[in-house]
Amino acid sequence: MIGTNKVKLINSLRIKKYRDKNRLFIVEGDKLVKEYLELNAGVNMVAGEAEWLAQVPDYLLDRAEQVIEISSAELKKLSSLRTPNKALAIVHMRSDELKPESLKESLSIVLDYIQDPGNLGTIVRLAAWFGIRNIVCSLNSVDLYNPKVVQSTMGALLHVDIYYTDLEKLLSGAVKTGLPVFATTLDGISIYKSTPVDRGLIMFGNESTGLPAGLVKYADRKITIPSFGNSGFGLDSLNVATSVAVVLSEFKRPGQ
Amino acid sequence: MIGTNKVKLINSLRIKKYRDKNRLFIVEGDKLVKEYLELNAGVNMVAGEAEWLAQVPDYLLDRAEQVIEISSAELKKLSSLRTPNKALAIVHMRSDELKPESLKESLSIVLDYIQDPGNLGTIVRLAAWFGIRNIVCSLNSVDLYNPKVVQSTMGALLHVDIYYTDLEKLLSGAVKTGLPVFATTLDGISIYKSTPVDRGLIMFGNESTGLPAGLVKYADRKITIPSFGNSGFGLDSLNVATSVAVVLSEFKRPGQ
Numbered sequence: 001m002i003g004t005n006k007v008k009l010i011n012s013l014r015i016k017k018y019r020d021k022n023r024l025f026i027v028e029g030d031k032l033v034k035e036y037l038e039l040n041a042g043v044n045m046v047a048g049e050a051e052w053l054a055q056v057p058d059y060l061l062d063r064a065e066q067v068i069e070i071s072s073a074e075l076k077k078l079s080s081l082r083t084p085n086k087a088l089a090i091v092h093m094r095s096d097e098l099k100p101e102s103l104k105e106s107l108s109i110v111l112d113y114i115q116d117p118g119n120l121g122t123i124v125r126l127a128a129w130f131g132i133r134n135i136v137c138s139l140n141s142v143d144l145y146n147p148k149v150v151q152s153t154m155g156a157l158l159h160v161d162i163y164y165t166d167l168e169k170l171l172s173g174a175v176k177t178g179l180p181v182f183a184t185t186l187d188g189i190s191i192y193k194s195t196p197v198d199r200g201l202i203m204f205g206n207e208s209t210g211l212p213a214g215l216v217k218y219a220d221r222k223i224t225i226p227s228f229g230n231s232g233f234g235l236d237s238l239n240v241a242t243s244v245a246v247v248l249s250e251f252k253r254p255g256q
Numbered sequence: 257m258i259g260t261n262k263v264k265l266i267n268s269l270r271i272k273k274y275r276d277k278n279r280l281f282i283v284e285g286d287k288l289v290k291e292y293l294e295l296n297a298g299v300n301m302v303a304g305e306a307e308w309l310a311q312v313p314d315y316l317l318d319r320a321e322q323v324i325e326i327s328s329a330e331l332k333k334l335s336s337l338r339t340p341n342k343a344l345a346i347v348h349m350r351s352d353e354l355k356p357e358s359l360k361e362s363l364s365i366v367l368d369y370i371q372d373p374g375n376l377g378t379i380v381r382l383a384a385w386f387g388i389r390n391i392v393c394s395l396n397s398v399d400l401y402n403p404k405v406v407q408s409t410m411g412a413l414l415h416v417d418i419y420y421t422d423l424e425k426l427l428s429g430a431v432k433t434g435l436p437v438f439a440t441t442l443d444g445i446s447i448y449k450s451t452p453v454d455r456g457l458i459m460f461g462n463e464s465t466g467l468p469a470g471l472v473k474y475a476d477r478k479i480t481i482p483s484f485g486n487s488g489f490g491l492d493s494l495n496v497a498t499s500v501a502v503v504l505s506e507f508k509r510p511g512q
Contacts, residue, residue: 118374122495129494131484159485192509228387228508229415238385238501239378245494245501252484253448253506 023093025145029085035155042092052086080147098163108134113206114141121152122241128156130248135162171218188222196251279349281401285341291411298348308342336403354419364390369462370397377408378497384412386504391418427474437475444478452507
């Protein structure tokens with residue numbers, strides 16, 4: 001049985017304002033909740049159905065500050081998933097202060113005004129897969145702790161650091177220190193002809209409008225994924241998450 | 257003003273059974289409806305708001321068998337979009353009989369049991385971008401003419417042929433004729449080490465379960481996108497659409 005105050009807290013965490021105020025967010029489902037416990041990733045509370053709790057080892061449950069048994073009906077009321085899945089956790093946000101020096105020695109992704117939660121989630125998953133530690137988002141990008149983002153990262157959130165900051169400041173700082181900056185645009189050099197590097201910032205823009213000139217001007221190099229199809233109607237660009245996939249693969253592939 | 261029969265027809269086309277029976281599907285929004293007219297892609301009816309119709313050239317509207325002016329309120333009732341966008345069209349399905357010989361001379365994508373409409377839409381868009389003409393789907397894959405698939409292809413549907421067929425039959429036929437077959441799995445050769453070819457079938461599996469052994473057995477080669485990250489929780493696989501992006505980029509990139 002879950003108390004009224006917890007129900008109120010969980011419902012409030014659907015809204016960014018209350019997530020930020022409490023520095024807490026929600027993770028849902030058997031697999032994801034277990035992953036947050038396995039990595040001891042600051043779990044504040046686990047609410048699970050009796051059968052689910054019974055099969056999670058005690059040493060994992062002990063990592064949560066609080067464990068509550070809830071009924072399937074209670075979980076259904078609390079869940080934001082279409083098909084609620086046995087457990088839900090409240091998790092502490094990590095510290096998210098950007099240390100620009102942490103960007104100097106590796107490749108990082110910079111995202112301007114990404115609006116779709118599914119896209120951000122997919123990009124986080126790609127970053128984890130391709131060994132990218134840092135993602136920097138513009139302040140007007142979708143919130144990382146949006147439930148749809150959290151669920152679509154599939155746990156990759158635990159392997160990537162994501163920051164929100166003023167991109168103009170970040171980029172002008174990078175230019176001063178000589179950190180390479182790449183902008184993905186429709187009129188750049190083919191990524192297959194552009195020599196990849198192992199450090200620097202790779203910028204991707206909004207789903208509809210791409211990168212604004214005000215950010216592209218900071219780039220040392222504009223890069224483009226060339227189309228191999230017939231040009232024509234309905235072929236103006238790739239989805240931003242699939243663009244990130246292609247660019248990361250090309251930068252990370254061995255044998256350059 | 258749109259008649260009751262048309263309203264009934266449009267609403268029925270949300271359901272696969274009626275799409276198949278009538279061999280018609282729905283396309284929505286300013287840009288997409290114009291693209292179907294520009295490519296003269298079998299538009300049965302265009303329903304547009306007065307202002308929208310006024311700015312579409314007559315020679316384009318003449319390509320629709322019927323043009324109807326509708327009010328914003330009527331469109332809102334008919335639309336499956338959260339934000340209806342000025343126009344909606346009923347379009348004839350193309351003939352979709354698979355000619356296996358059409359697969360012999362180029363690279364094609366084979367999809368087993370893809371369930372998410374957004375994934376199929378994104379894969380169609382990727383195929384068009386990378387110049388892949390044919391996609392073959394298992395009979396239990398999501399319907400191409402599902403409104404969410406159509407909208408997420410962003411017009412790329414006009415550049416790619418998609419077929420639904422029994423994959424075991426297709427693959428056993430391919431093996432007999434010596435057409436190379438690739439299966440994407442988690443235990444194959446790195447795609448960066450596997451010599452790409454310019455003809456053959458590349459198979460991708462279901463979002464959760466991947467490819468079944470019963471299909472993998474037909475493959476000449478199992479291929480894998482290696483992870484560059486720390487292995488660990490929350491990193492079992494990439495989303496299927498981003499996997500398609502990486503594999504197509506690697507197969508199509510010049511200078512192999």
